[in-house]
Amino acid sequence: MASSMMDSEVFLAFSTYATIVILKMMLMSPLTAYFRFTRKSFANSEDTAMAKSPELRKKMLVANPDVERVRRCHQNDLENIVPFVVIGLLYALTGPDLSSALLHFRVFVGSRLCHTVAYLLPLPQPSRALAWLVGMIVTFSMAYQVFRTAQL
Amino acid sequence: MASSMMDSEVFLAFSTYATIVILKMMLMSPLTAYFRFTRKSFANSEDTAMAKSPELRKKMLVANPDVERVRRCHQNDLENIVPFVVIGLLYALTGPDLSSALLHFRVFVGSRLCHTVAYLLPLPQPSRALAWLVGMIVTFSMAYQVFRTAQL
């Protein structure tokens, strides 16, 4: 079974792009940690044990705008990449053309890379909004294909 | 392979209901945006460029209770719908009866629609708590079926 699934070119393409975009999402965790250390802003008191005084420890528990920005970007990834992966998997199993499947997967991954850049720099709006919208449209298009196959 | 997967009636039913409930979850994003614009409450300073004065821009960065309510509803969806999709996929592959699978999928989707309505209106408790509980029970029931098949 496993081999037959991985014999499908569409499924191989889905595996590759889904893994890329999930890894991108996972990289937000070390990025959050990087900003927490450089901005000295933590959420848990046990994370501030390196501080030299109780006053410094308290200061380290205040939220920092750069940290919160990375966290909002991470949250937006969860809210958009998880639906892409679920609906994309079902879409890949409906047996679409390879070219049309690649178009969906590549536009989505590109839109999320743009979204992250637009969020973190940040770029002026509507760059971030457009990147988000393109990703949503790709996922809706794949959902439509799933419904058509399932003859809802 | 793809065709054989989509030949299974249970898997087709799963595809349909999983896509419906994921789309419901995705609709929380535009709903958040709608409340952010009507309540003039944003999280990023670059989102407030339409304001006419720096004082107005600052005011637009204050959290609004209606926006936060939609966001909590979205977060609850992530915490409950993602487990349903993962365990539901594995459950669909254990080869359950179509009628029993449909019962699980329909009750779950119904419970999440009730949960969203109860959260956003809001309805008095325990309506939201009950909707949440019914969804949890459906997912636990499918998890039990997965363990039985896997002969843990």
Add this chain to the structure above:
Amino acid sequence: MASSMMDSEVFLAFSTYATIVILKMMLMSPLTAYFRFTRKSFANSEDTAMAKSPELRKKMLVANPDVERVRRCHQNDLENIVPFVVIGLLYALTGPDLSSALLHFRVFVGSRLCHTVAYLLPLPQPSRALAWLVGMIVTFSMAYQVFRTAQL
């Protein structure tokens, strides 16, 4: 198809461990509810209807550190367990050795159990950081295997 998928020992192992770790994540919801009730700290005003006076109701809407700790732990689960499940599913379909697949799945599940214990007690750092890191490495290792099979 369903039966053929569940005939693969690697896929059965994945089903079991993915379900265990998703159930662990789901248990954070009732745990949050438990802390909300014992600490009398809620997020929605309709959840405080049992209070005897309007002043008490207002007090119940203040964030509590114990509740927030459970919620951060839940969020970290979402950020790490969802990638494991997605990449683990694709990895299971690449046809790895059963022993090597079991090693990945067991180390990941163990790392997340340790992470939860370290977060909730809490244990002094770097225990929580190490538990998180081990889980990340397991998921990266499976992603590498997916890329190798897909001949990116």
